[in-house]
Amino acid sequence: MNIAQKILLTAVIAAFPLLAQAGAIDQLHDFLKSTRTLKAEFAQMVIGKNGRKPQQSSGTVSISRPGKLRWEIIKPYPQLVVGDGEKIWIHDPDLQQVTVRKAGQAIGSSPAALLSGSNELEKNFTLHEAGEAEGMAWVEATPRAGDSGFEKVRLGFAGNDLKAMELHDSFGQTTHIRFTRIERNPALPASTFRFTPPVGVDVVGE
Numbered sequence: 001m002n003i004a005q006k007i008l009l010t011a012v013i014a015a016f017p018l019l020a021q022a023g024a025i026d027q028l029h030d031f032l033k034s035t036r037t038l039k040a041e042f043a044q045m046v047i048g049k050n051g052r053k054p055q056q057s058s059g060t061v062s063i064s065r066p067g068k069l070r071w072e073i074i075k076p077y078p079q080l081v082v083g084d085g086e087k088i089w090i091h092d093p094d095l096q097q098v099t100v101r102k103a104g105q106a107i108g109s110s111p112a113a114l115l116s117g118s119n120e121l122e123k124n125f126t127l128h129e130a131g132e133a134e135g136m137a138w139v140e141a142t143p144r145a146g147d148s149g150f151e152k153v154r155l156g157f158a159g160n161d162l163k164a165m166e167l168h169d170s171f172g173q174t175t176h177i178r179f180t181r182i183e184r185n186p187a188l189p190a191s192t193f194r195f196t197p198p199v200g201v202d203v204v205g206e
Contacts, residue, residue, distance in 0.1 A: 038063045040182040044073075049172030061179075067103060068193040082195040089195040098197045099204045130154060136163055 039062045046055040059073040071081040080091040083103060090099040130138035136156035143150065149170050156164035162182070167175040197203050 035184055036065050037185050037188050038183065039186050039188065040179045042180075043178045045176045047174045047176070062188055062192050064188055064193060070192050080195075082193060084193050084195070089197075091195070091197070091201070096201045097204060098201050101205055134164070 039060070041058070041060050043058045044056065048054075057073045057077070057079075058075050059071070061072070062070040067083060067085040069081070069083045073079040078093050080089075082089045082091075086103055088101050088103055092098075125141040125143055128140045128142075130140040132138065134156065136158050139155045139157070140152055141155070142152045151168045151170065153168070154164075154166040155162060156166075162179060164179070165177040167177075169175070
């Protein structure tokens, strides 16, 4: 997964807490008013359009609205994404490299920029009920902006819990994410969303 794809995924992750617990479109608005922080575990699979072997990973995610997030891949290869509201940091230990972008530049017109600070979902997205599959009810969000970097996001709900997320991006890839052990409004220390590049790594983009 290249840097652009990582940043796009980061943007969608930042939108995640705004969409959780929405079993129907009307519930999205209610959730915006009630969730400030969120913590969960995830399993992720990226499927390319050319049919190559899917890339699988797992880890944890923590979010504090608006705009702060920590997405940490633990297996198979460690990687850390931290957003402090002003910058997005992507640390790849294997490459000994940190990529940093201003949050606005990194996210642009993605779900994070459109949703993290706004309750006006229909202003930025076209929302559709997408039926039931895999034991979940699905909602589909299509961006109104043409340069968002993705075609649509699908969200799967079981009861009042967000269980799945699917991102169909402009690279022809589909990213499947499954969430477990979801905690709403936990107390998250400020250090969760701080990042200092380790000594000796290359810092790109600052």
